[in-house]
Amino acid sequence: MSEINAKTIISAAGCWTKELLSDIPVEPQKHTVFRVKCPKHFPDMPLTGDLTTGVYWRPEGKEFLAGSPISVFDAKDLEPAWNDFEELVWPALAKRVPAFEELKLTGGWAGFYDCNKLDNNAVVGKHPKYDNVYLASGFTGRGLMQAPGIGRALTELITTGSYQSIDISVFDVERVLKSNARPEPYVL
Ligand SMILES: Cc1cc2nc3c(=O)[nH]c(=O)nc-3n(C[C@H](O)[C@H](O)[C@H](O)COP(=O)(O)OP(=O)(O)OC[C@H]3O[C@@H](n4cnc5c(N)ncnc54)[C@H](O)[C@@H]3O)c2cc1C
Structure with a gap:
């Protein structure tokens, strides 16, 4: 001290x-962002959020970033929540943008939101x-x-x-x- x-x-x-x-x-809240690649690219697509699921996405270079709506307190590590991609994020993306049915997961990371x-x-x-x-x-x-x-x-x-x-x-x-x-x- x-x-x-x-x-x-x-x-x-x-x-x-x-x-x-x-x-x-204000406390740490773990949040995961995924990187995905789609055969069809939409470079001019704006940051878009699906209000029904909380999933959001935007172009990032030749790929896209897509965020999970599930953020957790008291996380023990910063391993990305890979299961959220299969169970929640990909289905939501494909429902809103049919071309996203063919996307491939290329990466992801997690960090702490400074949550109030x-x-x-x-x-x-x-x-x-x-x-x-x-x-x-x-x-x-x-x-x-x-x-x-x-x-x-x-x-x-x-x-x-x-x-x-x-x-x-x-x-x-x-x-x-x-x-x-x-x-x-x-x-x-
Ligand atoms: C996965 C993810 C995606 C995000 N995406 C976006 C986005 O697209 N757009 C957006 O606007 N925001 C985004 N954010 C949020 C954004 O990153 C944060 O809101 C922002 O970084 C907060 O900045 P800050 O300077 O307040 O805090 P931080 O960047 O967290 O800085 C706090 C600093 O204080 C230091 N510190 C803490 N305690 C002490 C201490 N006791 N003594 C000395 N130093 C100390 C830390 O080491 C750190 O360097 C994202 C966050 C995450 C996790």
Whole structure:
């Protein structure tokens, strides 16, 4: 245990946030993404999600990436959930895009979503219990997309005391401490 003095502290610890701040329910949630190859390619296909199953896919080079809707807490390892591909992801893909019946699985990987267990939404802003602690966490699978806006907004909050160009106060820490959920129903 060591002590570090700082004027301002920003906790951006991703899925390990709860280990640092026990009142913030952001925890690791294992999520698998599969790589597949299809004889017919659709390079212009947008990121598409099937709302009935939660399966999503998009082109990636000459292949596609497809995500499983099943994400699990307390995972013991990061071995991809290969069974989910056969049982859930492939059937969903083939139902929506008949050409995907012929696809081949070429790879896959798993990682941890930084899941905000309260409502699957980000937790960003000043922690009300401390004078100088800020948070940027809980992006639940959307952290890369949201990062530019979050970085800008948090910089404004810290340097001027309020949001200037983007008001992201809906993600504030207080709502989480008071369990005021702002649920995100569809997590890719
Ligand atoms: C399989 C998968 C697919 C994804 N796909 C997408 C996608 O398509 N689009 C998208 O927008 N997002 C996606 N995400 C989510 C995205 O990767 C995350 O939301 C994002 O990486 C979170 O960034 P972060 O900087 O908040 O946390 P991280 O990138 O997790 O960084 C946290 C850092 O804090 C460090 N740390 C933790 N605890 C401590 C400590 N006590 N002391 C010092 N350092 C510490 C860690 O080592 C780590 O470097 C995906 C995630 C997964 C797992």
